[in-house]
Amino acid sequence: MPVAILLTSLVVAAFALGVETLAAVGIVLAVVLAVLVLIARWWVRRSLPPLAKGWVAFFHPFADGGGGGERVLWAAVQALQQMRPDVKVAIYCGGGATPEELCKHVAERFNLQVAPTFRVVPVQSCDRLLPGRYRRFTMAAQAAASVGVAWQGLRQLLPETFIDTTGWAFPYPLARLAGARVAAYVHYPTISTDMLQRVWDRDALYNNSDDVAASPLKSLAKLAYYHCFALLYGAVGAFAQVVMVNSSWTRRHIAELWWQWRKPERVYPPCDTQALQALPLDRRLKRIYLVSVAQFRPEKDHAMQLRALTAARAKAEGMHDAAGDAVLGAHLKLVGSCRNAEDERRIGELKALARELGISDHVEFCVNASFGELRALLGDAVAGLHTMVDEHFGISVVEYMAAGVVPIAHDSAGPREDIVLPEPGPRPGDPAQPTGYRCSSLAQYADAIVEVVGMGQLERMRVAAAARRRATQFSDQRFQREFLACCEDVLPAGRASEPPCNVLR
Structure with a gap:
């Protein structure tokens, strides 16, 4: 556009x-x-140290976070350590954590074993990347801040290969001018054509306030700002020599926006499907509950999940059967990482909303759970909720499916195009089997909750088994092979300990 x-x-x-x-x-x-x-180019090279041969540096200021983006980072680091041990790895990140502390966090949160042989390049002012700091022109301010944070890192170490795993594209020209090769793994476009369309349609959402949506003049001004930003975003994206994306949805938007001749490579993010697939499909069901695995960020829309549970309970009150009783007795466990004071405030607001809806006794908050705790929670859950609009991929949805938990996901982007799709039957000639539910309205979520919670054990196990088969294609091993295959041409000269396979396009 x-x-x-x-x-x-x-x-x-x-x-x-x-x-x-x-x-x-x-x-x-x-x-x-x-x-x-x-x-x-002359000024940048004069201001930065000499190119450090043999070094690969990841730009990920919040490397100690607990989200899917951080899992991608650490799976990529693990892949380099195992298959390119000749390469020296560094990570530009804030927080002041040591390699040993980060490795411990990664093992507990993601069940990934990473050796503390990498170098931490500390960068300051990472809080400037947080959207909560800016009331207006948030994207432009964050983009400028990302360049400043990257500059701090490059002044300490100028690597041979600069890999961005955050999606901040504006430092790419800086790294290229300095002489580094640039690779990008994009989780979510900073701006998308969907965002432009929403402003044009004057739809209110978390990134388009009611005040702007209600005003034609403000909407026009914001639309002009978005278009200018999109042009700049496309231009800086041209500086990446390797572009990987995490889903079909992200691939389509990046192909439309970035000035690249080649179509981005789709490399699905890593999920620990192997550990989760060991969980039994036959649930003990001592107490029926649903789970929601997501960081406590506004776009995850936890409020919708609370309202959906309330609506499902209201529907169950008129059923007068075993299925209705199961819904009325069901609990919702919200599992997610809390990054800062803003997330803590959001959790407090969700608890207040649960009290207001009269379901606080049926809602539990599991904050900063370890991988072991998450695995145990998934082991007895019957359904997993996901409510983010245009979730670029949806690792939590894959985790549900791998664990044998029936997903109830938003009908958009990653869940619709890549994940919650019918799976061929276990035998040739068998009809395709559903792997979960996709919803876009409160009523649809409520209906899906009632259906899954009230479902017979054998029927639920059939859906869960199909979902588990579908989840096998989103493994750690596949991600690592394809990631290295894509980056082969921009990594420092050397030979992999095991040749990576070709990317499945």
């Missing part, structure tokens, strides 16, 4: 000025741009 607007503007300018005049202006602008790039 932004590229189309740019091309349309050029065509209009050509008719207004004449093709010859426009060509002359274009040549002058190209020469000026080339001179500016040469000056910027």
